[in-house]
Amino acid sequence: MKILDFRSDTVTLPTDEMRRAMAAAEVGDDQYGEDPTVNRLQELSAEIVGKEAGLFVASGMMGNLCGVLSQTERGDEIILGELAHLFQNEVGGYAVFGAIHPRTIAQRRPCPELADIAAAIRPRAYNFPRTALLCLENTHNWLGGAVITPEETKAAADLAHTHGLKVHLDGARIFNSAVAQGVDARDLTRHVDTVQFCYSKGLAAPVGSIICGPRETIERARKIRKMLGGAMRQAGVIAAAAIVAIDTMRDRLVEDHVNARRLADGLAAIRGVSIYPTRVETNIVAFELDPSVSGERFRDACAADGLRLSSYGGNWRRLRMVTHYGLEQRDVDSALEIMSRALANVRGPVETHAD
Numbered sequence: 001m002k003i004l005d006f007r008s009d010t011v012t013l014p015t016d017e018m019r020r021a022m023a024a025a026e027v028g029d030d031q032y033g034e035d036p037t038v039n040r041l042q043e044l045s046a047e048i049v050g051k052e053a054g055l056f057v058a059s060g061m062m063g064n065l066c067g068v069l070s071q072t073e074r075g076d077e078i079i080l081g082e083l084a085h086l087f088q089n090e091v092g093g094y095a096v097f098g099a100i101h102p103r104t105i106a107q108r109r110p111c112p113e114l115a116d117i118a119a120a121i122r123p124r125a126y127n128f129p130r131t132a133l134l135c136l137e138n139t140h141n142w143l144g145g146a147v148i149t150p151e152e153t154k155a156a157a158d159l160a161h162t163h164g165l166k167v168h169l170d171g172a173r174i175f176n177s178a179v180a181q182g183v184d185a186r187d188l189t190r191h192v193d194t195v196q197f198c199y200s201k202g203l204a205a206p207v208g209s210i211i212c213g214p215r216e217t218i219e220r221a222r223k224i225r226k227m228l229g230g231a232m233r234q235a236g237v238i239a240a241a242a243i244v245a246i247d248t249m250r251d252r253l254v255e256d257h258v259n260a261r262r263l264a265d266g267l268a269a270i271r272g273v274s275i276y277p278t279r280v281e282t283n284i285v286a287f288e289l290d291p292s293v294s295g296e297r298f299r300d301a302c303a304a305d306g307l308r309l310s311s312y313g314g315n316w317r318r319l320r321m322v323t324h325y326g327l328e329q330r331d332v333d334s335a336l337e338i339m340s341r342a343l344a345n346v347r348g349p350v351e352t353h354a355d
Contacts, residue, residue, distance in 0.1 A: 001305075001306045002306060002309065002321065002331075003306050004306055004307045004308065004327070004331050004334060004335050004338070005234065005308045005327075006307065006308060006309050006310075006322055006323070006327070006335060007308050007309060007310040007320075007321075007322065008201070008310060008324075009173075009201040009202045009204075009256070009320050009322045009323075009324035009325075010200060010201055011326075012200075012201075012202075012204035012254070012324050012325045012326055013204070013206075013325075013326060014204060014205060014206045014241050015204060015244065015248070015249075015325075017243065017244050017248065017343070018204075018205060018206070018240075018241035018244045018323070019241075021240040021241055021243065021244050022237050022238065022240050022241050024240070025237050025239070025240035026236060027234035027235075027236035027237060028234065028236065029233050029234065030056070030231070030232045030233060030234070030235045030236070031226075031231045031232065031233060031354045035183050035232075035233075035234060035235055035236045035239070036236065037235075037236030037237075037239045037243070038132060038232075038235050038236050038239040040239075040243065041054075041056060041210075041239040041243050042054035042055065042056055043086070043198075043235050044243065044246065045210045045212060045229065045242075045246065046212045048185055048246065049171075049174070049185050049186060049189040049195050049197070049212050050185075050186035050189055051189070051194075051195065051212035051213050051214070052188055052213070052214050052215040052218070053086055053212065053214070053215040053218040054210045054211065054212040054218065055211050055212075055218050055221050055222055055225060056208060056209075056210055056232070056235060056239060056242075057196075057208070057209050057210065057211060057225060058063055058069075058173045058208065058209070058230050058232075059198075059200075059207075059209055060196060060197075060198045060201075060206075060209045061090045061091075061093065062209065062225065062228060062230050063196030063197075063198075063209040063210060063348050064085075064086055064090060064093075064168070064170050064196050064211075065090070065093045065094060065097065065224070065228065066211045066221040066224045066225055066228075067168040067170075067194040067195075067196055067211050067213070067221065068086070068094045068098065068100060068133060068135070068168060068195075069094065069097065069098045069100075069221075069224045070194070070211075070213075070217050070218075070220040070221040071133050071166040071168065071194065071217060072094075072098060072100055072133055072194065073130075073132070073243060073302050074098060074099040074100070074132070075099055075100075075101070075129055076100055076101070076129060076130050076131075076132035076133070077100070077101045077102070077103050077122060077129040077130065077131050077132065078094065078100055078101070078102055078103065078131075078132060078133040078135055079103050079104075079105060079117060079120045079121070079131065079133070079134045079135065079165075080102055080103070080104055080105070080135045081104065081106075081107035081110075081112045081135075081136075081137070081140075082104040082105065082106060082107045083107040083140070083142035083231045084104075084107070084135060084137050084142075084170070085137055085141050085142065085170055086135055086137070086170055086197065087102055087104055087171070088142060088313070089141075097228070097292070101129050103120050103131070105117065105119075105120050106261075107142075108139060108278040109143070109145070109146070110137065110139070110140035110143055110146045110147060110152075111136065111148045111149075111152040111153070111156055114155060114158070114159055117134060117156060117160070118159060119161075121163050121165070122298040130164065130279040131159060131163070131165060132165060132166065133165055133166050133167070133168055134156065134157075134160040134165050134167045134168070135167075135168050135169075135170065136148060136153065136167065136168070136169050136170065136192065137154070137158060137167060137169070137170040137171075137172075138170075138171055138173075138174060138177045138188060139172075139173045139176050139177045139180075139281070139282050139284070139331045141172075141177075141284065142312060143286075144279060144280065144281075144284050144285065144286035144320075145173070145176065145229075145260075145280070145281060145282035145284030145285075145286075145322075146279065146281055146282075147176075147177040147180055147181055147281050147282065148177070149181065149347055150181075150183060150187040150188055150190075153169075153188055153189075153190075153191055153192065154190075157191035157192055158191065161173055166193045166194070166224070167191070167192040167193050167194075168193065168194045168195070168196075169188075169189060169192040169194070169195040169196070170190065170196055170199040171188070171189065171195045171196060172196065172197060172198045172201060172209070173197075173198070173201055173202055173282065173283070174188060174189065174195065174197045175197070175202065175203065175250045175253055175322040176202055176253050176256070176257070176282040176283055177249070177258065177282065178207070178250075178331060179250070179253045179254050179282075180257055180281050180282050182293040189212075193213055193214065193217065194211060194212065194213035194214075194217060194221075195211070195212050195213070196209060196210065196211045196212075197209060197210060197212075197314070199219050199241075200254050201248065201324075202249070202256060202283060202324055202325070202328075203242075203245035203246060203249040203250065204245060204249055204324070204325040205241045205242045205244070205245035205249075206238065206241055207238050207240075207241075208238055208239070208241075208242050210242075212306055232263075252325070253282075253283070256282075256283040256323040256324055256325070256327075257282055257283055257323075258278050258282075259283075259323040259327060259328070259329060259332050260282065260283045260284065260285050260322075260323045261277065261280055262329065262332050262333075263278040263280075263285050263321060263323065263332045263336065264277035264285050264287075264336065265277050266332070266333070266336040267285070267287050267336070267339070270336070270339060270340050270343060271343065272289060272290045272292070272293050272343040273287055273288070273289065273290070273339075273343070274287060274289070274290065275287035275288070282317045283322055283323045283324060284320060284321075284322050285320070285321045285322070285323070285327065286312070286318070286319070286320050287318075287319055287321075288317055288318050289316075289317045289318075289319065289343075291317075293317070293343060293346060294346050295311070295316025295317040295319075296316050297346040298316070298339075298342050298346045299311075299316050299340035301341075301345060301346050302339060302342050305338045305341065305342065306338070307334075307338045307339065309321050310322075321335070
């Protein structure tokens with residue numbers, strides 16, 4: 001039985017070209033800045049998003065953490081949407097390592113309302129923390145892969161800069177956003193100070209992310225990476241796969257978006273599922289199960305039939321499926337058949353959830 005893994009685009013496997021590049025990679029000690037493949041990856045990545053410099057990191061969370069800590073001081077405050085991945089899913093790292101205070105604002109759309117951002121900026125006074133940084137997310141995970149437009153990014157960044165704030169963009173899936181909108185990635189990153197994006201999600205590299213921004217900020221981020229235990233040695237072995245990923249895997253993301261919409265349309269036709277297919281813009285499909293459905297039983301029934309999916313916040317009635325390299329149209333159709341069978345068999349008493 002083929003396992004259909006829709007939990008995340010992090011489960012992708014490297015392509016044959018990536019494996020060959022890894023085997024042949026020219027390497028050196030990256031902590032000394034002497035790994036030529038890492039250096040090439042950093043330069044190429046920074047150019048793609050229109051920034052001066054880049055720093056290869058182990059994960060998106062490390063990239064976000066380096067982005068936040070390199071632009072704040074202990075005791076500062078950062079502004080985030082209440083559904084931001086940085087706030088919901090990254091273990092409060094900026095608070096633990098940087099003594100940074102998060103101020104969350106309402107999140108009805110991927111880009112928070114300008115009025116809410118403005119209202120969250122503290123006056124300069126001795127009894128307030130300094131508002132130092134605005135954090136945005138594009139695409140937005142908790143909002144089903146929805147995108148922020150270039151115009152929205154510019155408006156939010158202009159507001160922040162007018163008040164002396166820096167802007168960090170969690171662009172883990174920034175190329176999904178660019179492809180969905182038919183724009184260059186630079187159009188989505190031009191007005192922010194730093195941006196993090198992942199090689200190991202839709203681009204299918206086995207590991208790694210990058211933080212890009214002004215050279216001075218990236219040098220500060222390099223020291224923070226070291227402090228976090230993230231300095232690497234002959235990292236060119238994995239950087240080689242990331243180079244192949246950004247060279248060959250960006251354009252094919254449109255296939256994932258087509259499959260995601262097919263999945264969403266199919267889910268809309270299944271009794272017991274609540275979904276708005278027109279809200280599916282990229283490769284993330286978010287949907288909810290009716291109260292009459294046992295979420296855990298549905299999950300288990302799907303898993304028994306070879307389908308893996310994930311939940312938002314551990315609530316197995318609000319679910320997420322992600323299309324990615326390695327999943328084809330026939331896999332989407334098979335997944336829909338599995339879920340239809342599962343839903344027919346798991347209707348039961350209404351559940352209650354602590355969250």
